[in-house]
Amino acid sequence: MNLKEIIAQCCQQNIKAQAKVYQLFSDKLFGLCLKYSRNYEDAQDTLQDSFLTIFKKIKQYNNKGSFEGWMKRIAINTALQKYREKSPLQIVKEESIEDIEDIEEVEYDDSIISVSFLLETIQELPDRYRLIFNLYVLDKFSHKEIAKMLQISEGTSKSNLSRARLLLKRKIEVYQKMQQEA
CATH class of the missing domain: 1.10.10.10 (Winged helix-like DNA-binding domain superfamily/Winged helix DNA-binding domain)
Incomplete structure (x- = not known):
């Protein structure tokens, strides 16, 4: 069964197809969730909420563009929404960025830095x-x-x-x- 067929079955709320999508993409999406989370547990929560949204909105995916990309966008939006709900971001408005030098790329020894x-x-x-x-x-x-x-x-x-x-x-x-x- 190809991905297009699996997605079609997910649209009909087929649990086995949903499990297959989870199996295929959960590791990649978890890595993405981990980047946006403070810790492992928050990432797990974000991943679960992301898949709930994915399966709820899967009929909106129109087979144009990457399915994985579509799911990543949902995961990112889910992570951002969690931060908005938890507490406002309290982003400081910057009047000028002239006081900040252009930061050079960090040189690091990958045998030391994991x-x-x-x-x-x-x-x-x-x-x-x-x-x-x-x-x-x-x-x-x-x-x-x-x-x-x-x-x-x-x-x-x-x-x-x-x-x-x-x-x-x-x-x-x-x-x-x-x-x-x-």
Whole structure:
């Protein structure tokens, strides 16, 4: 059975087809949910809520574009909605971003820095920085799209991204120095 047939069966609320979609895509979507969550448990909740929404709205998927991409968009929106419900993002409006230098890409030794450390470091960012960093850097949304999603200005999005990069750069540099000295 191909994906198109599985999706058609999901539209008819076939539990086996839904289980197959979950089996095929849960790992990828969980990784996405983990990027937007503070911890593993929050990511699990977001994943479950995302699949509930996916199966509720699956008839809206019109077989145009990537099904996985459509599901990822739902997972991202679910994660953002959870933050809005939990507490307002309290995004600080930035009048000017001139005080923030362009942050150079972080140079790091991947024999010292693990993927789990990077994920953990991103998860430790303040919510507004983490969300914007993930949306822009990892999921390739534009500042215009982010501004619309979070109801902020493009300048605020850019400023928060710069601050997120600066915090990450500092944490990575400190960690690398500690590892090299050990």
